[in-house]
Amino acid sequence: QKEVEQDPGPLSVPEGAIVSLNCTYSNSAFQYFMWYRQYSRKGPELLMYTYSSGNKEDGRFTAQVDKSSKYISLFIRDSQPSDSATYLCAMSPDNYGQNFVFGPGTRLSVLP
Amino acid sequence: NAGVTQTPKFQVLKTGQSMTLQCAQDMNHEYMSWYRQDPGMGLRLIHYSVGAGITDQGEVPNGYNVSRSTTEDFPLRLLSAAPSQTSVYFCASSYTTGGASYEQYFGPGTRLTVT
Numbered sequence: 001q002k003e004v005e006q007d008p009g010p011l012s013v014p015e016g017a018i019v020s021l022n023c024t025y026s027n028s029a030f031q032y033f034m035w036y037r038q039y040s041r042k043g044p045e046l047l048m049y050t051y052s053s054g055n056k057e058d059g060r061f062t063a064q065v066d067k068s069s070k071y072i073s074l075f076i077r078d079s080q081p082s083d084s085a086t087y088l089c090a091m092s093p094d095n096y097g098q099n100f101v102f103g104p105g106t107r108l109s110v111l112p
Numbered sequence: 113n114a115g116v117t118q119t120p121k122f123q124v125l126k127t128g129q130s131m132t133l134q135c136a137q138d139m140n141h142e143y144m145s146w147y148r149q150d151p152g153m154g155l156r157l158i159h160y161s162v163g164a165g166i167t168d169q170g171e172v173p174n175g176y177n178v179s180r181s182t183t184e185d186f187p188l189r190l191l192s193a194a195p196s197q198t199s200v201y202f203c204a205s206s207y208t209t210g211g212a213s214y215e216q217y218f219g220p221g222t223r224l225t226v227t
Contacts, residue, residue: 041221042220043204044202101152
């Protein structure tokens, strides 16, 4: 079993839809959780950064962490074609960069 | 600020050849790292550095060397290229406080094909 799993997609939704992207993990020591967005042929860029359980909101994006279920989610409201990208989750037990573990990514297409 | 820059953007090598992938950052970040990205595998850490003169191995270091003589530069050397090293390589950097890293800034990547 991989340490971090993501549905690879592709996930296609119409513009304006609410998108839910999810990751599951097996290491209960993970405490720091991140979502990165990666446009085609570009490097990943950090979208959301959360510590421990709970929700964090930033504009149209909400990150949710459920440590009891070892499950994290990224919700995108009012999705736009510009949200079309691959979304990577990442997590770490201690916020040291060398211990970040990345999921394989979910490819999202938002259709106009 | 140019951020994190990588050269070359694309490279084709024959098996057994060696080459150096360049990475530079102008943000005065202490922490720098190299990842490879393969389909279905996620980003995997090759080597990392917590400051000039200090490097260490990541998850998949075999076949790669690094050095860090300055804060700005962190080159990745492929010693004898193999088809298994065909991948997209990303360099990243972040500032640190007490050793902990924060947001990692990624470069645009180098697409390497080994035939």
